[in-house]
Amino acid sequence: MSRPIISGERMLARLQSLGQIGAVESGGCTRLAFSDEDGRARDLIKTWLEQAGASVTVDSIGNLYGVVQGLSSGAPIMTGSHIDTVARGGQLDGCYGVVAGIEMLQAIRDAALQPSVSLAVAVFSNEEGVRFSPDLLGSRVIAKDISLEEALATQSRDGKSVAGELKRIGYAGESSPWALLPSKFIELHIAQGPCLEASGTAIGIVEGVQGHSWWEVVVQGCANHAGTTPMPLRLDAGVAAMRMACALQASACLERLPAVATVGTFTLEPNAINVVPGLARFTVDFRDAEDGQLREADLLLRSEAKKLEDLGFMVQLSHLSRALGVRFDATLCDTLQATATSRGASTQRMVSGASHDAQMMATLCPTAMLFVPSIGGISHNPKEKTLDEDLVAGAQILTDAMWSLATTA
Ligand code: HGY
Ligand code: MN
Ligand code: MN
Numbered sequence: 001m002s003r004p005i006i007s008g009e010r011m012l013a014r015l016q017s018l019g020q021i022g023a024v025e026s027g028g029c030t031r032l033a034f035s036d037e038d039g040r041a042r043d044l045i046k047t048w049l050e051q052a053g054a055s056v057t058v059d060s061i062g063n064l065y066g067v068v069q070g071l072s073s074g075a076p077i078m079t080g081s082h083i084d085t086v087a088r089g090g091q092l093d094g095c096y097g098v099v100a101g102i103e104m105l106q107a108i109r110d111a112a113l114q115p116s117v118s119l120a121v122a123v124f125s126n127e128e129g130v131r132f133s134p135d136l137l138g139s140r141v142i143a144k145d146i147s148l149e150e151a152l153a154t155q156s157r158d159g160k161s162v163a164g165e166l167k168r169i170g171y172a173g174e175s176s177p178w179a180l181l182p183s184k185f186i187e188l189h190i191a192q193g194p195c196l197e198a199s200g201t202a203i204g205i206v207e208g209v210q211g212h213s214w215w216e217v218v219v220q221g222c223a224n225h226a227g228t229t230p231m232p233l234r235l236d237a238g239v240a241a242m243r244m245a246c247a248l249q250a251s252a253c254l255e256r257l258p259a260v261a262t263v264g265t266f267t268l269e270p271n272a273i274n275v276v277p278g279l280a281r282f283t284v285d286f287r288d289a290e291d292g293q294l295r296e297a298d299l300l301l302r303s304e305a306k307k308l309e310d311l312g313f314m315v316q317l318s319h320l321s322r323a324l325g326v327r328f329d330a331t332l333c334d335t336l337q338a339t340a341t342s343r344g345a346s347t348q349r350m351v352s353g354a355s356h357d358a359q360m361m362a363t364l365c366p367t368a369m370l371f372v373p374s375i376g377g378i379s380h381n382p383k384e385k386t387l388d389e390d391l392v393a394g395a396q397i398l399t400d401a402m403w404s405l406a407t408t409a
Helices: 008-020 036-051 095-110 137-142 148-153 162-168 195-199 237-255 291-310 330-342 388-407
Strands: 055-058 064-068 077-081 119-123 184-190 203-209 211-220 260-262 266-269 279-288 314-323 347-352 367-372
Touching: 008 036, 008 095, 008 388, 036 055, 036 064, 036 095, 036 119, 064 095, 077 095, 077 388, 095 119, 095 184, 095 388, 137 148, 148 162, 184 330, 184 388, 195 203, 195 347, 203 330, 203 388, 211 237, 211 291, 237 260, 237 266, 237 279, 237 291, 279 291, 291 314, 330 347, 330 367, 330 388, 347 367, 367 388
Parallel strands: 077 119, 077 184, 184 367, 203 347
Antiparallel strands: 055 064, 064 119, 203 367, 211 279, 211 314, 260 279, 266 279
């Protein structure tokens, strides 16, 4: 029986075009969730899905779906990812899985094939969580990890709500987030870390994702004159926050508690050269494969905050996000491995250090992920890159796996 063969050329060209929306100099991309750029990118994705013969729906948290009906009714087999990026990120993170999914549908249409089971490609809202917390917002709502109402009411730092922004960019959808619950979910993604390239392996069979816990810390001291205030009389929120940040980072480095810790944002107020900072605001990103370790890290954060309070600072902690570690479906991982091997690709089993919407979908149905190598292991950086032949090979293996699941179900 014939099976769909993708056009690598068309897929690579589309990745390029999508990458121009929100492009920053040096080849990167800033396309924050529900921004104008996100809206324009969604429009382009919608056009490509329609060209591929998919019926397009948008649900009430802005998740966008393209569905090609199978001969039988029932739950679709789904692939997908996200198209929102971090600030000055790369052009492949998330986008690759979405564009590869669309290429799969286009190849099916070009070959005039029809699957027995419906196939769906999903674009999940606000996976990155840079502008709105928590991350994985669209897939969290589907997984009922957060209520739709709470998700829509979420505010960004600049005081915008998810509901308002979805309306503004024209993606406040009508359909239910639970209308297209899939029977299986596969996400194709770049590895974003060094291991596939280091081992010279073409395809990562991802068996799980580590958990993460995100915090915002606000340290309130006392703004004062940089020249006249003696050191012992200062309540310098900036130095206090830096000490706390270094203590958390040292715990990850020296005791691997947790596996990794990152302070990715850090602002001072009033942020003036000659004023002792009165307020410091920073975020903490803890990651670990063991949920117990993540809880220990959360306790460490609280104890470091208590030390500052004992020195007279006020410290406010806000828990921005938590996602538990997940193990993916062993049978689906085996299917992906067999499919990759049948295409002559080398494979290795691995756990993802980055979080993905698959982490939420895994709570709903058998789920697994495929990775392709990232050059230099670099991601969340304009230098994020994967060899074209690896991008094309990964997309064909995704297409093979989805097609075989949709025709032998
Ligand atoms: O933060 C992450 O791991 C993912 O890129 N959202
Ligand atoms: Mn990312
Ligand atoms: Mn991603």
